[in-house]
Amino acid sequence: MSVEDDPNWYLAEQDGRKGLVPCNYISFRPNPWYMQACPRNTAEECLLETDPCTGLPVQPDGAFVVRRSESNGPGFSLSVK
Known part of the structure; x- marks a missing residue:
């Protein structure tokens, strides 16, 4: 669309x-994997977050975030764990 x-x-x-x-x-329905105004380091922090109680990763291997590109105006960037 x-x-x-x-x-x-x-x-x-x-x-x-x-x-x-x-x-x-x-x-439009929001998607948990799309973060429009999210810098790269924030996306990486989200993907590498650990549960404070267990110390285990919150996101499984293969989890991803799609965000607006910081360097390519109308483009997108993909961060993958």
Whole structure:
């Protein structure tokens, strides 16, 4: 899904069909793996966090965070444990 020139409409695709949808028909569900304004070191801290009681890692191996890139304007960065 991407925003067209008019921010009140979204270009959406479902079942291979594409079309414009008014923004008030769309609701975005947050994903726990997406952290929009998150610097690299914060993403790494989240992935390497340990439980204070057990000392065990909170996140399993293979856990990941997608965030906005700090160096590539519209791009994204992926941090993986």
